[in-house]
Amino acid sequence: MKRKCEICGQQTDKFLPVNPCFRQEQERFGYGPTEPETLNESEYVCETCQSTDRERMCASFLNKILKEHLIRLNVLEVAPGHVLSEFFSEQYPVCTYKTADLFMEGVDYKVDVQDMEEIRNGQFDMVICFHVLEHVKDDRKALREFYRILSENGIGIFLVPIDLLQKETEEAWGLSKEENIRRFGQExxxxxxxxxxxxxxxxxxGFSVLSLDTKWFGWRNCRQNAYSKTATLYIAVKNPAYGKQNLKDVFAGHFFSYASEKADSQSVRYSIDGVEKKGEACSVWGWIFHKSCKYGRIIKGVLCLKKGSRVIYRKQFEFTKRQDVMRIYGEQYEYSGIEVAFPLRRIKKGTYEMAFLLFNDRKAYEVDVKKSISV
Ligand SMILES: [Zn+2]
Structure with missing residues (x-):
């Protein structure tokens, strides 16, 4: 089976291996033997987007839990690379993606993960932290900080280099570089x-920990992305009510709560079927599915007008041609004078999801999508 990168979608026969210098240096200082849990040494990096297997695994996870809803999440990546940053801006543009690091320039928060004072309690819905904790003096303190800055239903996606031959965690602070390589594998x-x-x-x-193994990701996804047999993604869940089975529900409420929030903050006039109504705060939202959805083979959508959390108007609509959806995608910002709060997102080829709030000054509009796309 051909490889297909979860992040850039590029097909290839084989991903690139880990740089051999990495192991050579370890051997030189007497490190090993070792059996890494999540590292495919022979097929590690995507040549096109430079993603590592752990970044592709993170993307597989996000695609699995987020693709059914358009959700606005506050995401923090610690010690960021360019890969996930680009992934979020392309695939999940409604999410707010921030970065943190102690040494890097250009991050949003230049902080020590052991003490992230400037980030307030519950500020983030998702913290991604890969291969950082093994560098940190007090990793327990850092984990408590992640717990603190996560929202009530927030999750941490955490990875460290785990050696399956290791019976217990071993640690020491202040050793020489050579000794760090010999004992822990890196200076x-x-x-x-x-x-x-x-x-x-x-x-x-304080977290409940879900270990997502290759079975959770599925055979096909693992093969396409060349995950090793023992590869595992750790999801640290703040709310113990969530397990592997209902992980998708963790964020399901986010979109709707955002829509209500927006509605409550505005006093607007709006019209339904040409009849203008005054003085009610409302929001419009909707979404479109195509083919793979439960509605069947045609594209259907729902538009709702909400006041607070109460739905005051609801209308289903249909598309028969995919081009119609494409046209909205292209023209979403061209509704004159109307603010579109959410962009349309392509989930995969032929599958689209859309959500929006439409405001024009003090008016919120019901949108007949069929009519709008012919503008
Ligand atoms: Zn790629």
Whole structure:
């Protein structure tokens, strides 16, 4: 089966291997043997987008849980690369993506993960932190900080290099570079995690931990992205009500609560079927599905007018041609004088999802989508 990168969609026969210098240096200082949990050394990097297997796995996870809803999340990536930043801006543009790092320039928060004072409690819905905790002196403190800055239903997506041969987590601060390589595999690593040891530390910080293995991702997805057999993504869930089965529901409320919030903050006049109504705050939202949705093979959508959390108007509409959807996608900002609060998002080829609030000064409009696209 051909590889197909989850992030850039590019097909290839084989991803690129880990740079051999990495292992050579470890061997030179007497490190090993080792059995990494989530690292496919022979097929590590996508040549096109430079994503690593763990970044592709993160993207697979996000696509699995977010694709059924258009959700506006506050996301924080710690020690960011360019890969997930671009992934969010292209695939999930409604999410707010921020970055944090102690040493990097150009991040939104230049903070130590052990003490992120300037980030307030519950500020983020998702924290992504890959291969950072093994560098940090007090990783327990950092995990408690992640717990603090996550919202009530927030989740952490955490990875560290786990060695499956390691029975217990080993750590030491202040060793020489050579000694760090010999014991932990890299000159600036200060510990080596066992699988259970990592889970324990996340749980000690208050999280419920979901270990998503290749079975959760599915055979096809794992093959396409060349995940190793033992690859595991750790999801640290703040609300223990969520497990592997209902993970998709974690964020389901976000979009709707945002829409209501927006509605409550505005006093508007709006019209339904040409009849103008005054003085009610409302919002319009809707979405479109195509083919793969439960509605069947044609594109259907729903438009709702809401006052607070109460739906005061609801209308279903249909498209018969995919081009119609494409035209909206292209023209979404061309409704004159109307603010479109959410863009349309292409989930995959032939599948589209749309959500929007339409405001024109003090008017919120019901949108007949069929009519709008012919403008
Ligand atoms: Zn790629």
């Amino acid at each position: 600036d690593h200060v510990r080596k995690y066992s699988r259970q040891g990592f889970i324990d530390r996340m749980e000690d910080a």
